Amino acid sequence: MIEVRDLHKAFGAVKAVDGVGFAARDGEITGLLGPNGAGKTTTLRMLYTLMTPDRGQVLVDGIDAAADPLAVRRRLGVLPDARGLYKRLTARENIDYFARLQGLPEDELRTRRDALVQALDMDDIVDRRTEGFSQGQRVKTAIARALVHDPRNVILDEPTNGLDVMATRALRQFMLKLRDEGRCVLFSSHIMQEVGALCDRIVVIARGRVVADETPDALRAQTGEANLEDAFVKIIGSDEGLAA
Amino acid sequence: MSALPSSPVRRRRAFLTVFWKEVRENLRDRRTLISAFLTGPLLTPLIFVMLINVTIHRELDKAEQPLKVPVIGAQYAPNLVAALKAGGIEPQPAIANPEQAVRDQAADLVLRIAPGYAAAWRQGEPVQVELIYDSSQRDAGTAVERASNLVQSYARQQGMMRLVARGLSPTTAWPVQVARRDQATAQSRAVLLFNMLPYLFVLTIFIGGMYLAIDLTAGERERQSLEPLFANPVPRWKILLGKLAAIGAFSTVSLLICLLAFSLVGRFLPTDKLDMEIDLGWRFAAHVLLLQWPMIALLAALQSLVAAFAKSYREAQTYLSLLMMLPILPSIMLMVMPVKPRDWMYAVPLLGQHLGILDLLRGSGIGAAHLALCLAGTTLAALLAIAVAMQLYRAERLAISA
Numbered sequence: 001m002i003e004v005r006d007l008h009k010a011f012g013a014v015k016a017v018d019g020v021g022f023a024a025r026d027g028e029i030t031g032l033l034g035p036n037g038a039g040k041t042t043t044l045r046m047l048y049t050l051m052t053p054d055r056g057q058v059l060v061d062g063i064d065a066a067a068d069p070l071a072v073r074r075r076l077g078v079l080p081d082a083r084g085l086y087k088r089l090t091a092r093e094n095i096d097y098f099a100r101l102q103g104l105p106e107d108e109l110r111t112r113r114d115a116l117v118q119a120l121d122m123d124d125i126v127d128r129r130t131e132g133f134s135q136g137q138r139v140k141t142a143i144a145r146a147l148v149h150d151p152r153n154v155i156l157d158e159p160t161n162g163l164d165v166m167a168t169r170a171l172r173q174f175m176l177k178l179r180d181e182g183r184c185v186l187f188s189s190h191i192m193q194e195v196g197a198l199c200d201r202i203v204v205i206a207r208g209r210v211v212a213d214e215t216p217d218a219l220r221a222q223t224g225e226a227n228l229e230d231a232f233v234k235i236i237g238s239d240e241g242l243a244a
Numbered sequence: 245m246s247a248l249p250s251s252p253v254r255r256r257r258a259f260l261t262v263f264w265k266e267v268r269e270n271l272r273d274r275r276t277l278i279s280a281f282l283t284g285p286l287l288t289p290l291i292f293v294m295l296i297n298v299t300i301h302r303e304l305d306k307a308e309q310p311l312k313v314p315v316i317g318a319q320y321a322p323n324l325v326a327a328l329k330a331g332g333i334e335p336q337p338a339i340a341n342p343e344q345a346v347r348d349q350a351a352d353l354v355l356r357i358a359p360g361y362a363a364a365w366r367q368g369e370p371v372q373v374e375l376i377y378d379s380s381q382r383d384a385g386t387a388v389e390r391a392s393n394l395v396q397s398y399a400r401q402q403g404m405m406r407l408v409a410r411g412l413s414p415t416t417a418w419p420v421q422v423a424r425r426d427q428a429t430a431q432s433r434a435v436l437l438f439n440m441l442p443y444l445f446v447l448t449i450f451i452g453g454m455y456l457a458i459d460l461t462a463g464e465r466e467r468q469s470l471e472p473l474f475a476n477p478v479p480r481w482k483i484l485l486g487k488l489a490a491i492g493a494f495s496t497v498s499l500l501i502c503l504l505a506f507s508l509v510g511r512f513l514p515t516d517k518l519d520m521e522i523d524l525g526w527r528f529a530a531h532v533l534l535l536q537w538p539m540i541a542l543l544a545a546l547q548s549l550v551a552a553f554a555k556s557y558r559e560a561q562t563y564l565s566l567l568m569m570l571p572i573l574p575s576i577m578l579m580v581m582p583v584k585p586r587d588w589m590y591a592v593p594l595l596g597q598h599l600g601i602l603d604l605l606r607g608s609g610i611g612a613a614h615l616a617l618c619l620a621g622t623t624l625a626a627l628l629a630i631a632v633a634m635q636l637y638r639a640e641r642l643a644i645s646a
Contacts, residue, residue, distance in 0.1 A: 048475050051640050073477040084469030088272040089265070100261040101476040142472065 001026050001184055002047065002153055007056035009042055016042040018208035021056070024186040024201070026152070029179050031195035032188040034205035035236065040188040041081050043205070044157050047186075048078045060153055074102070077151035079159055083142040087131035091122065091141040094130060095148050102149035109148070116144040120174065136167035143174070154178055156187035160194060172198055196228045206236045258478040262486025266460060267493060276455040280494050284451035285502035288444040293509045300513075310334045311387055316342060317357035321365075324357070324373070324398055331394040342376045352384035353377035353391060368406070438522065438605050439575060442598040445499065445532060446571040449540055450547070452498025453491040454564055457547035460487040462560035470643040481634045484548070488630065491544040499536060503529040528604055535600045535615070538622035542593055545629035552636055574598040590614045591621030 002024040009017040017039040024030035032040050045051045047058055049069040058065035058072070065072045085094050092113070099109040117126050120140045125133070130141060139159065147154065156175070160168045175198060178185050189195050195202055196216050204212040204219075212219060212235045216228065223231040270276045309332075316338040318325045325335055335355075339345050342354035356374040364371045373395055377388045404414040464470050474480060503524075510524030550567050554560035574595040590596040596618035603610040610618075636642065 045471075045644075050471060050474055050643055070477040070479065073475060076475070078472065078475040080468075080471045080475065082468030082471045084464075084467060084472045086265075086269055086469060087467070088269045093265075093268075097261065097265050098472075098476060101258055101473075101478050103257070103477070145472070146475075 001059075001061055002030075002155075002186055003057075003059040004043070004047065005057040005059075007043060007046055007058070008054045009039075009046060009051065010054055015208050017046070017053075019056075020205065020208070020210050022203045022210055022213050024153075024184050026184045027179060027182045028200040029175060029185045029187070029198050030201045030203060031199035032186065032203050032205060033192060033195045033232070034188075034190065036190060038205045039208040040190075040205055041157055044155055044186075044188060045080075048076050048080075048155055049073060050080075074149070075151055075153055077146040077149070077154045079139075079142055079146045079154075079156045081157040081161075083138050085130040085133070085138060085141055085145075088129060090129050091126045091133075091137075091144070092117075094141055095145045098145045099148040104149055112148050112150060113144070116147060119177070120144055121170070135162040136164065139163060139167070139171070143171075147178075151183075153184045154186070156185070158189060159187055160189070160191070168194075192228055192232050204232065204235055211235050258482045259486045259489070262478075262483050263489045263493075266456070266487055266490035270456055270459065270490070270494065273455070273459075276459070276494075279455055280452045280498050281501060285448050285498045285500075286505055288448060289502065289505040289509050292440070292444060292506075293513060296513055311390060312336050313353060313355055313387075313391060314339045314342065314345070314351055315355045315357065317359060317361065320359060320361040321357050321373075324395070327398040327401075328355075328391075328394055331390075333391060333394065346376050346378050349378075349381065352381070352387045355391065355395075439578070439602070441605065442601040443572050443575040445502065445536060445601065446539065446543075446594065446597065447568070448502040449495045449499050449536060449543055450568055450571065453495035453540075453544055453547060454568075456487075456491045456494050457544065458551045458554075458557055458560040458564065460491065461548050461551040462554045463557050465555075465642070466557050474643050480637045484634055484637045485630075488541070488544045488548060488633070491547065492540050495540045495544065496533075499533065499540070503532060522605065523607070531604050531610065532601060535597050535610075535618060538619055538626050539593065539597055542622055542626035542629055545626060545633045549629065549633045549636060552633070552642065570594075587614070587617065590617040593622040593625045596621055 004023070005021050007017050007020045008015070020039065020043050022030070032043065034040050042051065046053045047060075047065070049058075049065050049072055052066070060072045060075050063071050063075070085091075086097070089097070095113050095116070096109060099113065104112065117123060120143065122137070122140050122144065125137050125141075130138065133141065139162075143156075143159070159175075160171055163171065172194070175185055175187070179200075187198075199216060201215055202212065202219060203210055212222070214222060219231050219235070220226060220228065223234045225231040225234060311332060312334045313328075314336040315325060315328075318335055318338070328335065339351070339354065342351070342356060345351045346354060354376040356376060358372055358374075361371050361373075375388065375392055375395070377384055379385075379388075403417060407414050407417060464473070473483065506524045507526065507529055510522060513522060546567065547564060550563045551560040554563055571594055575598060577595075578598065585599050590599055596614075600610045600614060600618050603614070
């Protein structure tokens, strides 16, 4: 369970996040949708304690991120916008490194890693160095690395960015699996089809503010548009930066 | 879903985890390996030995070989010329413009005997012999000194004979005689040549850790891996300490290889020909390692600090090559203005190591108080630099690459 209350963050004169608040519940997929530059990545970075909010509060499973950032990080699995694999290490070594930083004992590490390698279908690449990996292989490795400590809450920043159709479909299946395991899944996207197909709840962000926080059906009903795309354009007030 | 790992015992591994990952990753990078374990530690001993060999041989050659000197007016002073010949000077035919020849380095020096030499000599008046040379040509120094000594000893000899001819004791003219008692030991003479050695050690440490320092900060930021790394439940300062330890480990190995190389090539230095003694054996190596230990930590922190300011790998490389100039300062300072070492100087990082290593070379060994001062001063500086690096590592913008 992730709760965000009235987050503010400014870089100089630019207000990147200007009063964002929402809740992402366990056993649900929550989509953070917004045009490029709306403040999605900055919001997520404050969630996983990389940035400190100027104002507002982040609670993960009831723990205040400002009071105990380490405990919050232990409860989160994070796939940042920057995947950042170590290219001179194999996929397995990349995963093991983060597992040890999370403090997993060696036996638990092996079980968890092997389970993820199975689930993400990466048997053939696990012992290769990540230099030269395709975008899809890179995302798989980064996700396995992020989830190796079995976190209850999962944050994915633009997870399907740069993936082809097959890889995108596989990743969506995986996200549904995470939800069915009872986890809280929060992901950002600027692709509305994806959000519409996956999410139990949609939080729309534009210009650093939440402009809608509904189920997909409620969004359609609220705007009176049968088509989600038209609904988004209506909410955001322009069609700038949205991709179909 | 399993229980969340939270026991503090498990988290204590973070430092070692980071350390071993960095070591393993960098051992797989050929460029880092070559510069840390091959070119860095081995190039300096090689260049050093070559330089010293060339210097020593040139000095020896000059002292032994016949010296060719153009002599103007040799016909006026056949006795003087004969004495010069006996001293190993080969008189050459006169040249038209000796000043120009010396300036053009066509000749190291030219001897000019005035036409009035013979007449003045017969009347017992002082005569002049001119040595034309260029003191800014260091190369000619030995030759000038040799020729000048020969002329002077000829003059003294002739003077004594004149006194004896007049029934006086030769000592009348020289009431005071200077007797030189050189207190330099065979080892302390070598120190002059080895003045650059402390700098070479620091340089080796620097190069040994340089690529790691870049990779661990600017490099990590450039490939955007700091952001996922910082999402782990490990305080940033622990991650930084693990990285610094990895840099230090590479620097230490680099210095060890360098010291080993020096102890081997030390045997091939022709120092005995110059009546010098130099011991670069294991005792020397162990002391240097001890002296440089806090310096390794200090440099690792400084390098990380500087590299962390850079936006990219390339930029970090530029900054670090500028920082590399810093350790040469004590060597240059002591060469330009040789000051008497004072106690406080041992507490200054770099300068302390420099003086300590020279003490070791001089054969007197470094005193316990000086050793303690040196270690304490540099350790303090290292702790300070690490604290600043930790502070910088906490900065928000450090992790954000885009």
